Amino acid sequence: MNKQQIPVVVLAGFLGSGKTTLLNHLLHRSGGTRIGAIVNDFGSIEIDAMSVAGQLGDSTVSLGNGCLCCAVDASELDEYLDRLARPAAGIDVIVIEASGLAEPQELVKMLLASENPHIVYGGIVEVVDAAEFDATRERHPEVDRHLGIADLVVVNKADRVSDEEREGVLGVVGGLTDRAAVVSASYGRVDVEMLLDRKPVGERIGQLSFEDLREDTRDEGDGCGHDGCGHDGNAHSASDCGHEGHLHTAYESLSFVSEVPLGPRPLMALLDSRPEGLYRIKGYVDFGPADPRNRYEVHAVGRFLRFYPEPWGPGEARLTQLVLIGSGVDVPALEKELEACREDAPHADEQGMWGVLRYVQEPDAES
Numbered sequence: 001m002n003k004q005q006i007p008v009v010v011l012a013g014f015l016g017s018g019k020t021t022l023l024n025h026l027l028h029r030s031g032g033t034r035i036g037a038i039v040n041d042f043g044s045i046e047i048d049a050m051s052v053a054g055q056l057g058d059s060t061v062s063l064g065n066g067c068l069c070c071a072v073d074a075s076e077l078d079e080y081l082d083r084l085a086r087p088a089a090g091i092d093v094i095v096i097e098a099s100g101l102a103e104p105q106e107l108v109k110m111l112l113a114s115e116n117p118h119i120v121y122g123g124i125v126e127v128v129d130a131a132e133f134d135a136t137r138e139r140h141p142e143v144d145r146h147l148g149i150a151d152l153v154v155v156n157k158a159d160r161v162s163d164e165e166r167e168g169v170l171g172v173v174g175g176l177t178d179r180a181a182v183v184s185a186s187y188g189r190v191d192v193e194m195l196l197d198r199k200p201v202g203e204r205i206g207q208l209s210f211e212d213l214r215e216d217t218r219d220e221g222d223g224c225g226h227d228g229c230g231h232d233g234n235a236h237s238a239s240d241c242g243h244e245g246h247l248h249t250a251y252e253s254l255s256f257v258s259e260v261p262l263g264p265r266p267l268m269a270l271l272d273s274r275p276e277g278l279y280r281i282k283g284y285v286d287f288g289p290a291d292p293r294n295r296y297e298v299h300a301v302g303r304f305l306r307f308y309p310e311p312w313g314p315g316e317a318r319l320t321q322l323v324l325i326g327s328g329v330d331v332p333a334l335e336k337e338l339e340a341c342r343e344d345a346p347h348a349d350e351q352g353m354w355g356v357l358r359y360v361q362e363p364d365a366e367s
């Protein structure tokens with residue numbers, strides 16, 4: 001084996017489980033190890049890429065607007081791998097953060113098929129949201145299959161469940177995995193060594209069974225053409241596109257951008273009454289005069305909702321940028337509701353911010 005080969009680790013896990021949080025932890029704690037990151041967003045606004053530490057420097061690249069698992073050909077991924085793996089970049093390990101709806105085994109196939117001599121497949125890390133685990137498995141039995149091919153499973157959000165619940169999830173995950181290490185964590189704080197200082201690669205490829213690799217659910221035709229793979233806002237069905245069994249076939253995304261600030265009251269009314277199917281919301285909100293100093297990063301995962309205020313950067317464009325991902329959601333109606341939250345009122349509605357501040361986390365909870 002070529003000693004210079006750079007391991008490429010796939011970081012997977014269902015929507016909102018904490019992949020970006022874990023990647024940021026790795027980037028902060030990697031010590032002397034230089035990590036290259038490829039971030040794959042499902043929506044057309046690349047929120048994940050924006051929130052990755054170091055942002056789009058030369059060691060982070062972003063592949064937006066669709067699940068990487070359904071890329072018609074792997075050329076874009078290959079191009080990024082070439083860029084990060086060239087010896088001059090000095091990168092020791094590459095982490096691909098898959099979208100929360102990607103099929104990890106498809107990514108592994110793409111990596112194994114890569115002819116790039118500088119890289120080698122380095123295993124799958126699956127992140128699980130301990131608080132949402134049972135409900136997610138119920139809706140998406142495919143999750144069990146994803147866990148079955150993992151090399152390391154991080155049962156994340158341990159802080160959101162009781163010790164008993166956490167043990168329960170660890171037990172179920174342990175039963176579903178083959179030889180994977182299973183650890184629990186909060187805010188993706190895993191021992192960095194676990195991911196970066198890996199066993200020889202040959203041992204790990206063995207964890208994907210021959211069946212996993214042979215059973216090819218990818219569209220081999222002349223393009224996927226289905227909306228969950230690349231376009232926002234339209235419904236599509238699994239049978240249209242040959243991706244039966246892929247999680248993303250059941251989901252649609254809406255990307256919303258506004259230069260006009262959003263009113264805190266109407267936005268909170270919308271969020272507090274969001275439909276069950278609207279599972280994931282992420283992005284940044286400009287509340288305009290209601291709080292001119294801060295932009296509000298927002299995350300909804302199931303019924304979980306948090307805002308994270310942060311001062312606007314000097315000269316930063318005051319924009320609201322949101323990606324909303326759900327199943328069975330009336331996307332045009334949702335878009336209209338969001339448009340109706342725009343408020344160009346010149347007065348500051350500070351009391352209106354109280355509804356938002358209820359969902360701001362204590363700052364030390366995540367440090």
Ligand SMILES: Nc1nc2c(ncn2[C@@H]2O[C@H](COP(=O)(O)OP(=O)(O)OP(=O)(O)O)[C@@H](O)[C@H]2O)c(=O)[nH]1
Nearest residue numbers: 014015016017018019020021100156157186187299
């Ligand atoms: N309470 C709690 N919240 C967490 C933890 N890890 C992540 N979060 C929060 O969960 C939300 C989603 O986290 P992300 O890291 O963006 O999740 P993701 O898997 O990258 O999301 P997608 O890319 O949309 O699938 C954010 O609000 C995080 O701050 C944790 O261990 N505990």
